[in-house]
Amino acid sequence: MRTLLIILTLALPPAVAAEDTGIVFIGGGDWGLPIVQEDTGAPGRVDDFLLDVRQVTNGEFLDFVRAKPEWRRDRAPGIFRDARYLSHWPKADALGEGNAAPDRPVTRVSWYAARAYCREIGGRLPTMTEWEYASEKQRETLGVAPEDYAHELFSWYANPGAGALRPVSQGPAPGLGIHDLHGLVLEWVEDFQLVLGRGDDIDLLTGSCGDTARFLPEFDEAHYATFLRFQSRSNYQPDTTTSTLGFRCAYDPE
Amino acid sequence: MKLFKSPTIVTAALVLSLAAGGLNADDRLVHDGEFIVDGKIFGLPEARVYTEDYSGPPVVGDTLTAVPNLAELDYDGNRTHEVRMDVIAQQIEVAPGKFYNAWTFGGSVPGPTLHVREGDRIVFTMKNRSDEPVVITEPVAGGSPFFAQVQANPIQNNQPAVSPMPHSMDFHSGTVAANDKWQTIPPGATIQFDWVANYPGVYMYHCGTPSVLMHTAQGQYGAVVVSPKGGYPTEADREYVLVQSEFYLTEDDYSGGYRYDHAAAMARDPSQVTFNGHVNALHDAPLRANAGERVRLYVLNAGPSGTSSFHVIGAIFDRVWYEGNVENEWRGMQTVLLGASNGAVMDFIVPEQGSYKIVDHEFADAERGAAGTLVAGPRQ
Numbered sequence: 305m306r307t308l309l310i311i312l313t314l315a316l317p318p319a320v321a322a323e324d325t326g327i328v329f330i331g332g333g334d335w336g337l338p339i340v341q342e343d344t345g346a347p348g349r350v351d352d353f354l355l356d357v358r359q360v361t362n363g364e365f366l367d368f369v370r371a372k373p374e375w376r377r378d379r380a381p382g383i384f385r386d387a388r389y390l391s392h393w394p395k396a397d398a399l400g401e402g403n404a405a406p407d408r409p410v411t412r413v414s415w416y417a418a419r420a421y422c423r424e425i426g427g428r429l430p431t432m433t434e435w436e437y438a439s440e441k442q443r444e445t446l447g448v449a450p451e452d453y454a455h456e457l458f459s460w461y462a463n464p465g466a467g468a469l470r471p472v473s474q475g476p477a478p479g480l481g482i483h484d485l486h487g488l489v490l491e492w493v494e495d496f497q498l499v500l501g502r503g504d505d506i507d508l509l510t511g512s513c514g515d516t517a518r519f520l521p522e523f524d525e526a527h528y529a530t531f532l533r534f535q536s537r538s539n540y541q542p543d544t545t546t547s548t549l550g551f552r553c554a555y556d557p558e
Numbered sequence: 559m560k561l562f563k564s565p566t567i568v569t570a571a572l573v574l575s576l577a578a579g580g581l582n583a584d585d586r587l588v589h590d591g592e593f594i595v596d597g598k599i600f601g602l603p604e605a606r607v608y609t610e611d612y613s614g615p616p617v618v619g620d621t622l623t624a625v626p627n628l629a630e631l632d633y634d635g636n637r638t639h640e641v642r643m644d645v646i647a648q649q650i651e652v653a654p655g656k657f658y659n660a661w662t663f664g665g666s667v668p669g670p671t672l673h674v675r676e677g678d679r680i681v682f683t684m685k686n687r688s689d690e691p692v693v694i695t696e697p698v699a700g701g702s703p704f705f706a707q708v709q710a711n712p713i714q715n716n717q718p719a720v721s722p723m724p725h726s727m728d729f730h731s732g733t734v735a736a737n738d739k740w741q742t743i744p745p746g747a748t749i750q751f752d753w754v755a756n757y758p759g760v761y762m763y764h765c766g767t768p769s770v771l772m773h774t775a776q777g778q779y780g781a782v783v784v785s786p787k788g789g790y791p792t793e794a795d796r797e798y799v800l801v802q803s804e805f806y807l808t809e810d811d812y813s814g815g816y817r818y819d820h821a822a823a824m825a826r827d828p829s830q831v832t833f834n835g836h837v838n839a840l841h842d843a844p845l846r847a848n849a850g851e852r853v854r855l856y857v858l859n860a861g862p863s864g865t866s867s868f869h870v871i872g873a874i875f876d877r878v879w880y881e882g883n884v885e886n887e888w889r890g891m892q893t894v895l896l897g898a899s900n901g902a903v904m905d906f907i908v909p910e911q912g913s914y915k916i917v918d919h920e921f922a923d924a925e926r927g928a929a930g931t932l933v934a935g936p937r938q
Contacts, residue, residue, distance in 0.1 A: 386609055386746050388689075454820070459810050462659050462817035466689070466720045516769045525820050528769065535768045539724030544744040546689045546722040 327354050327555065328481045335437050338530050339519045350437045355430060356552035358473035358483045359491065360421060362399050363406030365390075365413065368421050370397060375417055385414040386543045407471035409489050409550040415542040418492045422553035429494040430554035432537075436530075438482060445479040453486075454525035460487055461532065466547040492551040496537045586636075588679065588752070598733070598756035599679075605739050605751035612685055612748070615701030616644035616692050617664040621673040624666060624707035625834040626798040626845060628783060628856060629673040636677040643670060644685045645765075646692040647721035650714035650777070652805050652830050653837045653927065658816040659719040660777035661765070663727070665694035666714060667835045668801040668860060669763070669780030670704040676758040676787045682751055684727050689745040691718035711843050713836045724767055729753055730899060731761035731782040742767045758786035759882035760856045760901030774862040775806050775823050777835075781858040781901070786884050792877060792905055794854035796847045802868070802896075802918060802928055803835070803860040804828035826863050831918065831928040840916060840930020849910045849937040854903060856882065861898030867919040869893040870932070873906040893919050911936045 332350040369375050369390075376397060377390040390412050394400040403411065413421075415429075422428050430438070443453055466489075473483035519534075520527050540549070587594070589603040619641040621629035643663045650660045650667055663669035663684075674680060694716055698705040708716065726742040732753030734740075739751045764770070765778035781801050807829045808819035822829065833840050847853050859866040869892065878894055880886040882903045888894075894902050908914070911934050918928035 387611065388746055456812060458820060459812035459817055461721070461723075462810060463719075463813045463815070464721060465813070466722065467691075523824065528772075528820050532769065532772065536724055539742045539767065540744045541747070544746060546745045547720065548689075548722045 326357050328357050328477075329354055329557070330434070330438055330441065330480065335433075335440075337433060337436055338440065338521075338527060339534055340521055348433065350433060352557050353430070353434050354555040354557060355434070355438055355482065356427075356554070357477055357481060359409040359488065359550045359552045360418075361406060361472055362393070362404060362408050362410045365410040365421060366397065366399055366406070368424055372420070372424060375420060380417065384416040384543060386545050388412050389414060389417065389545045391545075392547070403467075403469050403547070405471070408469045409472050409484070411466075411469070411489055411547050411550050412545040413492075413550065414545050415492050415496065415540070418551040419494070421551075425553065427553035427555045429492055429551060432493040432495050434554055435491065435493045438480065439485050442479040442482055442485055450524060450526035454529040457486060457529040457532070458525075464489075464548045489548045489550040490533070490537065492549065493537070496540060586677075586679075599754040600733065602734055602739075602752045602754070605741060605749055607741070607743055607747055607749050609746060610685065610748045613690075615698045615705070616642070616646050616687065616694065617670050617702045617704045618642035618683075618700065619672065619702045622664075622670040622702035622704045623673070623799075624704050624711070625668055625671055625781075625801055626840075627703070627707050628671060628797050628799050629703060631673060631675055631785060636675060636679070638679045638681060639672075639674055640681050640683075641672060642683045642685075643727070644687045644692070645725045645778070646687050646690075646694075647719040648692075648694070649717040649719045650835070652714070652807070652832060652835060656807060656816055656830070657715075658805075658807055658818070659721055661688065661721060661723065661725065661773060662777050663763070663765075663780055664704060665692065665716050666704075666708055667777035667779075668803065669778070670702065671780060671799045672763075672782045673785070674755045674782070675785050676755055678755045678784075680732075680753050680755065682727070682729070682753065683748060684743075684750075685748040686725050686743050686745050688725065689720060689722040691720055693718050713839055713842055725765050725773065725778065726767045727763060728766035729761065729763045729782060731755055731757070731759065731763070731784055733757075736766070740766050755782075755784040757883065758784045760858050760903060761882075762858055762860055762899040762901065764860070764899075771823055771862055772818060772820065774860070775804070776818055779803065779860040779862075781856065781860075783856050783882070788884070790854070790877075790879065790884060790903065790905075792852060794905065795851035796845070796853045797856070798845050798853070799856045799858075800833050800840075800916070800930075801835070801858045801860050802831065802833055802866045804862065804864050804923075805830040805832065823863070828864065828923075828926055831864065831923040831926040833916065833928060833930045837927030844931040844933045845916075846933055846935070847908050848935045849908050851908050851934075851938075852876070852905055853908060853932065854905050856901070856903055857894070857896065858901040859896035859898060863898055864923060865898065865920065866896040866923070866928070867893050868896060868902075868904070869917055869919040870906060871915040871917060872909065872912070873914055875904045875906050877905040879903040908932075908934045910934070
């Protein structure tokens with residue numbers, strides 16, 4: 305399990321710190337979500353935060369399950385995870401090949417389990433705003449054109465490669481020093497249902513059939529690809545687990 | 559007049575229903591809270607969302623067929639249909655060499671055609687199995703006729719795929735509160751709800767999860783045929799179901815193959831427009847009839863965004879029942895204009911032996927694949 309070295313992280317340039325600690329410092333700023341919220345007026349403020357450089361792996365999650373056996377798939381209460389929780393592992397406390405290998409991102413974890421993991425190591429799930437802020441800053445840093453961003457996301461949605469996930473954090477960490485924000489698996493965030501309430505459930509005009517225009521400040525492909533992430537995330541239930549949904553943790557600066 | 563299910567109005571309900579055709583109104587109401595207005599049932603119970611350990615056939619029900627087939631209704635009066643259509647991802651071909659990972663109901667695009675009778679009740683179950691590979695091209699025990707028909711004519715070369723996404727089901731043939739029955743469920747969840755076929759017609763069903771443009775363009779739609787209680791006033795020799803739809807595909811620079819092209823979908827610039835999900839669907843397996851026969855087409859334009867100017871070259875539609883309702887009868891139509899999600903029942907008499915092209919007379923659509931063939935044999 306990864307250790308927190310926040311002071312060291314703050315003292316060093318992000319890329320160097322990230323290699324050592326697995327955690328990157330994200331400087332805050334004024335910022336609004338890339339989709340329109342009903343109560344949005346002025347841009348919001350994102351405070352400084354720290355974020356895992358990579359997604360949590362099967363190996364790390366196995367350590368957690370061993371330390372907290374109440375989160376084993378054969379012991380975790382049913383209200384905290386659906387029936388497929390960690391079902392890709394050959395055993396409740398053993399890893400395997402392919403998507404169950406130690407270096408692959410852990411998937412088939414519920415929001416409850418992801419939160420418990422982050423709490424256990426002294427962190428928390430990133431907020432939706434933090435995660436999206438990191439995503440946009442990463443795009444800015446890398447100079448990714450909106451069309452390229454959109455096409456890569458649509459390509460991932462078309463063929464997420466869930467049957468054969470690659471290991472996390474291959475090669476040097478790009479941009480802000482964060483691996484796999486897009487293109488490997490989706491990630492839980494703390495307030496994943498914020499924007500659209502409880503998915504379609506909140507009212508007839510929120511998130512219903514055809515009702516996307518008022519969430520999109522622009523109707524280009526990039527905003528649409530981003531909206532698709534918000535929408536699909538918002539329709540998960542906290543006990544949902546899928547083969548394309550993992551997580552990473554965030555931390556408050558001391 | 560409103561009739562609520564309560565002891566005080568049972569007599570009135572009986573009198574009304576007997577006058578209307580012999581069905582006991584009280585028998586038609588199944589759940590507390592259901593009521594009848596103008597002979598139609600409303601006030602259905604809330605949908606149930608749950609998890610189930612189900613890995614059986616993704617399509618269950620004896621009146622679910624693969625296009626262009628329509629199941630025969632071999633019962634009198636009304637019945638309840640237990641229908642399952644699971645959401646699964648599937649790689650399909652829509653033109654030679656053009657494959658993409660579709661989001662589907664049951665594994666084909668369009669999905670299975672459900673046939674019921676006006677007044678029938680449907681208990682519908684749908685599991686979101688987008689997170690598991692499901693094979694539909696091998697014999698299925700306990701499945702619907704849909705599977706044997708797909709396997710007999712596997713023009714889309716359906717292959718299992720995994721593409722976890724939240725999805726929902728919206729039956730245009732149902733009259734319900736959409737925020738309840740048509741609600742979105744995540745991968746792994748199951749939804750079950752009732753709807754009653756209150757109105758006859760040719761209806762669209764589709765996924766209504768935002769963005770509905772992408773979910774429908776990805777392949778989540780199909781047809782429900784609700785036959786009128788008294789049938790249609792003519793006797794058809796042949797019946798076929800045609801679903802027109804657009805595909806918006808582009809070559810995928812990242813993973814190869816083809817994928818949804820959002821810019822093209824927004825510009826209404828389809829890469830293919832098809833009848834029954836493949837540019838060759840009605841060429842490789844043309845519709846069949848004989849000279850002098852009355853052919854009945856149940857046509858749905860699923861869109862998602864285009865219109866269809868439906869026409870059969872060499873024939874005139876003797877009768878058209880717009881939206882499939884016998885009250886909406888037209889005679890002698892050369893072309894029937896269908897907006898996105900409009901349907902119609904169209905009869906024509908086959909004039910003589912020969913080949914009859916079926917087209918969207920908006921020729922930009924025909925050139926992109928919206929064409930097919932009916933081959934007519936000699937007069938029998």
